[in-house]
Amino acid sequence: MHKSTESEGFELDSKYQDYLETIRKGYEQQKYMLENNTRKVADRIVSISQPYVRPVVRGKVSKPTEFGAKLHLSVDEWGFARIEYLSFDAYNEGPMLIQALEAYKYHHGCYPERVLVDQIYRTRPNIAFCQKNGIRISGPRLGRPAKNEELRKKDVKNAAQDNIDRIQIERYFSTAKRRNGMGLITKKRKDTSLTTIALSVLVTNIFGSFKLAVEELKSGSSTMT
Numbered sequence: 001m002h003k004s005t006e007s008e009g010f011e012l013d014s015k016y017q018d019y020l021e022t023i024r025k026g027y028e029q030q031k032y033m034l035e036n037n038t039r040k041v042a043d044r045i046v047s048i049s050q051p052y053v054r055p056v057v058r059g060k061v062s063k064p065t066e067f068g069a070k071l072h073l074s075v076d077e078w079g080f081a082r083i084e085y086l087s088f089d090a091y092n093e094g095p096m097l098i099q100a101l102e103a104y105k106y107h108h109g110c111y112p113e114r115v116l117v118d119q120i121y122r123t124r125p126n127i128a129f130c131q132k133n134g135i136r137i138s139g140p141r142l143g144r145p146a147k148n149e150e151l152r153k154k155d156v157k158n159a160a161q162d163n164i165d166r167i168q169i170e171r172y173f174s175t176a177k178r179r180n181g182m183g184l185i186t187k188k189r190k191d192t193s194l195t196t197i198a199l200s201v202l203v204t205n206i207f208g209s210f211k212l213a214v215e216e217l218k219s220g221s222s223t224m225t
Helices: 014-035 094-110 124-132 149-165 167-178 189-223
Strands: 004-006 009-012 056-057 065-069 068-076 083-088
Touching: 009 014, 014 149, 056 094, 068 094, 083 094, 083 189, 094 124, 149 167
Parallel strands: none
Antiparallel strands: 004 009, 056 065, 068 083
8 A cells, every 4th residue: 555765654556646636636626616606617526446437417317417438329220339439528419410420321331211319419400411411310390290191190100110219229228238248347447447338339239240140040041941
């Protein structure tokens, strides 16, 4: 824990020097919030051993605030995921939709037919980009409901199917957390924690490819018989 010196007693190891520096910074942050009557401060420290971890406000009833990395993930129509952005800092993922769609086009040579998103992604710039490039974005149309009965029924049917298909991303997260290590990050360093998360996505994709291959083999064998 410490090293002795001849004149001044003890010298902390580098590990505990880092802890002490983190405690000092945390004290300065708490002092700033007290003196300025605020609850917000940049790069707020919530862990002495992991000073890079930031509180992320999620708005959930059971867990309004979570601590850990924030993962921006996209899943294609075959069930394979790609990490669009990964960081311990809080960020707004809404503007990142266009970047994700451009990445899809880079990998597949075209834009997707549709994109299933949360409400946070349904901004006017994102909707305009999708309309310009022939991408149907999930969610209600802007403006008043369609007067044409057939068009209205089509919108309702598409919305129902989108909600069903969007379960795939939730299923992916559940599988990655329960089976492939994403829900049990025990690493203490920032780089190893991020690497563990990335590996859990990779492993989930690998098992997904195995499942897809098995389904294709079964389909092929049934066709042959």
